[in-house]
Amino acid sequence: xxxxxxxxxxxxxxxxxxxxxxxxxxxxxxxxxxxxxxxxxxxxxxxxxxxxxxxxxxxxxxxxxxxxxxxxxxxxxxxxxxxxxxxxxxxxxxxxxxxxxxxxxxxxxxxxxxxxxxxxxxxxxxxxxxxxxxxxxxxxxxxxxxxxxxxxxxxxxxxxxxxxxxxxxxxxxxxxxxxxxxxxxxxxxxxxxxxxxxxxxxxxxxxxxxxxxxxxxxxxxxxxxxxxxxx
Amino acid sequence: xxxxxxxxxxxxxxxxxxxxxxxxxxxxxxxxxxxxxxxxxxxxxxxxxxxxxxxxxxxxxxxxxxxxxxxxxxxxxxxxxxxxxxxxxxxxxxxxxxxxxxxxxxxxxxxxxxxxxxxxxxxxxxxxxxxxxxxxxxxxxxxxxxxxxxxxxxxxxxxxxxxxxxxxxxxxxxxxxxxxxxxxxxxxxxxxxxxxxxxxxxxxxxxxxxxxxxxxxxxxxxxxxxxxxxxxxxxxxxxxxxxxxxxxxxxxxxxxxxxxxxxxxxxxxxxxxxxxxxxxxxxxxxxxxxxxxxxxxxxxxxxxxxxxxxxxxxxxxxxxxxxxxxxxxxxxxxxxxxxxxxxxxxxxxxxxxxxxxxxxxxxxx
Numbered sequence: 001x002x003x004x005x006x007x008x009x010x011x012x013x014x015x016x017x018x019x020x021x022x023x024x025x026x027x028x029x030x031x032x033x034x035x036x037x038x039x040x041x042x043x044x045x046x047x048x049x050x051x052x053x054x055x056x057x058x059x060x061x062x063x064x065x066x067x068x069x070x071x072x073x074x075x076x077x078x079x080x081x082x083x084x085x086x087x088x089x090x091x092x093x094x095x096x097x098x099x100x101x102x103x104x105x106x107x108x109x110x111x112x113x114x115x116x117x118x119x120x121x122x123x124x125x126x127x128x129x130x131x132x133x134x135x136x137x138x139x140x141x142x143x144x145x146x147x148x149x150x151x152x153x154x155x156x157x158x159x160x161x162x163x164x165x166x167x168x169x170x171x172x173x174x175x176x177x178x179x180x181x182x183x184x185x186x187x188x189x190x191x192x193x194x195x196x197x198x199x200x201x202x203x204x205x206x207x208x209x210x211x212x213x214x215x216x217x218x219x220x221x222x223x224x225x226x227x228x229x230x231x
Numbered sequence: 232x233x234x235x236x237x238x239x240x241x242x243x244x245x246x247x248x249x250x251x252x253x254x255x256x257x258x259x260x261x262x263x264x265x266x267x268x269x270x271x272x273x274x275x276x277x278x279x280x281x282x283x284x285x286x287x288x289x290x291x292x293x294x295x296x297x298x299x300x301x302x303x304x305x306x307x308x309x310x311x312x313x314x315x316x317x318x319x320x321x322x323x324x325x326x327x328x329x330x331x332x333x334x335x336x337x338x339x340x341x342x343x344x345x346x347x348x349x350x351x352x353x354x355x356x357x358x359x360x361x362x363x364x365x366x367x368x369x370x371x372x373x374x375x376x377x378x379x380x381x382x383x384x385x386x387x388x389x390x391x392x393x394x395x396x397x398x399x400x401x402x403x404x405x406x407x408x409x410x411x412x413x414x415x416x417x418x419x420x421x422x423x424x425x426x427x428x429x430x431x432x433x434x435x436x437x438x439x440x441x442x443x444x445x446x447x448x449x450x451x452x453x454x455x456x457x458x459x460x461x462x463x464x465x466x467x468x469x470x471x472x473x474x475x476x477x478x479x480x481x482x483x484x485x486x487x488x489x490x491x492x493x494x495x496x497x498x499x500x501x502x503x504x505x506x507x508x509x510x511x512x513x514x515x516x517x518x519x520x521x522x523x524x525x526x527x528x529x530x531x532x533x534x535x536x537x538x539x540x541x542x543x544x545x546x547x548x549x550x551x552x553x554x555x556x557x558x559x560x561x562x563x564x565x566x567x568x569x570x571x572x573x574x575x576x577x578x579x580x581x582x583x584x585x586x587x588x589x590x591x592x593x594x595x596x
Contacts, residue, residue: 129320136286136318137337138388140310147336151327 003201010202011209022203026210029187032100033168036107040163043108044115045156049149051116052123053131066120069113074106078176081106085177098179103187106173111163118159122152154225161222168214188214238298239264239424240285240392245295247280247448254291255280255448262392267418267425269439269456273467277448278428282394285426287312300391314341317385318394321401323377325369330361330380333369337388355383359413375406382410386417393418395427399434411437432473436460444468462590469514469592475551475561476515482507489533489586495558500533501589512592519588520562522552524572525579532583536560540578543569550574554582 014022051062083089085096085105096102126148134144149156171189178185180194188211195204240262247255255277262268270278283290285297287304297304304312317337325333334352343351356362359379364372369380378398385393399407411434418425429435435442435456442459444452444467452464460472469477480494482505490505491498492513499513521532538556545551550569554560560582564574574580 127322127324129322130324132283132286132288133318133320133324135288135309135313136316136394137340137384138310138314138316139340143310143340147326153327 004205007201007205011206014203014206015209019206022206022210024183025186025188025191025207028100028185029168029189030214032103032174032187033107033164035104036111036167037160037164039104039108040111040115041160044112044159044163045119045149048116048119048121048159049123049145052120053145053148063120066113066117070117072110072113073172074110074170074174075172075176077106077109078173081109081173081177097177098181098185100178100185102177103174103185106177107167107170110170110173111167114166115159115163118162119152119156122155122159123148125155126151157225158222161218165215165218168218169211237264238262239266239300239422240426241298242285243296243298245281245284245293245297247277247284247289247291247293249291253448255284255293255445257281257295257450260443260450260453262424262426264391264422264424265418266441267427267439269435269442270426270428270445271430271435271442271468271471272445272451275447276445278445279396280448281445282318282396282426282428285392286316286318286394314388315391316394317388317390317392318396319378319381319385319398321397323374323381325372325377325380325384327368327370329365330356330367330369330372331365333380334383334387337384341388351387352383355387355417358386358417359383359410375402375410378402379410379413382414382417386421386423389421390423393423393425395425395429397428397430400430407434414438430471432460432471463514464592466512466514466592469512469590473516474514474590475517476513476520476559478513478515478558480511480513482509482511490591492591497536497557499589500586501591502587503591505591505593510594512594514590514592515560515584515588516590517551517561517563520560520582520584522554522562522564522568522572522574523581523583525581533586534589535581535583538580538582540574540576540580543574543576554580556582 051059081102082097085091085094085102087097130151131144131148134147139147169189171193174187175190175193178190180186180190188207192204192207195207238261242257242260245255245257246253270281272278284293287297287309299312299315302312326336331352334355335348338348338351356365359382361376361379361383364376369377372380382398399410402410415438427438439456441454442456443450444459444465446465446467452459452468459468463469463472463474466477478494478499480492480499483491483493483498484507485491485505488502488504490501490503492501492511494513501513505511525537536556538554538560540552541555541559542553543550550564550566552562552564552574554562562582
């Protein structure tokens, strides 16, 4: 019990005094997961919308694949990204292994199907005749797509939040492709694992509290948006 | 509302197919500026497909040319061609934005400047009685208010052709009446031609200059509203026009401008000419039937039948009586006549109507 209490007290001290290492780890986490989410936003929203608005043979197969991808185990993604960027792998010449770029890549692969899947559902959920209504107002195809996305903005925002929430808290892929290098690829999750294994519970608890606060903030924003949209 | 001269819209050789089956075949159709054309027909007749085809949205394989003003489709970039149209559906299909932004959407799509947008939106909000709702979220409006916003949005772009796909169908009668008033005012003098898909006789009579009847994708009848409703070419139009009694029969004999039709084991006389043996449908409007107590049979009408009052149903301003005289005959009776005759269910009565009150529809087969 003492261990936990001391841990929590020490954790708050580290947080209040803005410990350099903890700050660096937090910022890097935000940077990497933020970039990955941005990539997944561009890829996911556009492909989700495109799939929802077009008819093609095998569409059901594609949608099923995306839905499967929404639950992609990060460890599996980490494994495949590692294999591809391994020194002797097909993209080994890029020298990406154990870099923040590799982590962004892996996290983007995890988040993109989540954003795609939710965006697809959001656009498909709009009334069928809304497309006709927008076209009848004289919209070009691009204007129509933009207006549909705007109509689906709340669920699309939820998709982005879900994607970010998924990658900021994952560890499997980050540790495999990033390698947890201090000051370079060490993020909240990988640092927590390391500190715990070393018995530095105070630091681990401080890192966990930050992670929890970040996740809570995301969910709070998400809930507020949904509540506002529901009114 | 009609104006002569130019046409607002011309349809030539429109043919729409789904899986090899023709679902719409409109060889020619023209609409003058300011003219209101009602499109009626049973479900699945192709009414909505006609509107979307005219709008240049080809969801199915289609042929034919539609011309709006000087622009032909196919042949003009779709959005340019469509910018002379507006469409309102049964669902108001508003955007999740303020009422003002909704009404402004068509203008903003066209890149109209901010001040001009404000001027034209305010004008429409005023016209449709929703000026006080400008800042409200559109999705929080009642059905009637939402449909007003939808109409204001459609009229804000001053369309040459307004397409209405049963826009009043889900509204209660007082709301519909009041929106119809506003729409009539908005249309008058605007030069906007209208294609109105409707299932409502009152709407048709109030708004339409002409009626087009579609059945199984084909034009069954087209003409001035009153002509079509008075001389329906099909049982569907007859019932749409308010004919409550439609009887199937065969011509027994004909001559001297009178056709005698055998229907339900009785003979019914109708004005007109037809060949013996021809299959026909007889349409009798309820207001043309005269009821009398069983003892008083003096009448000049050629068709007089004895029957029993099967049902009496109160309507808004009269009663609807179903008389069983070998076939069910529907008549309208005023409260005063009811009282004078002591009309009640089960009472024996005489029902009579003139031969000229029977409209004859000749069937093809």
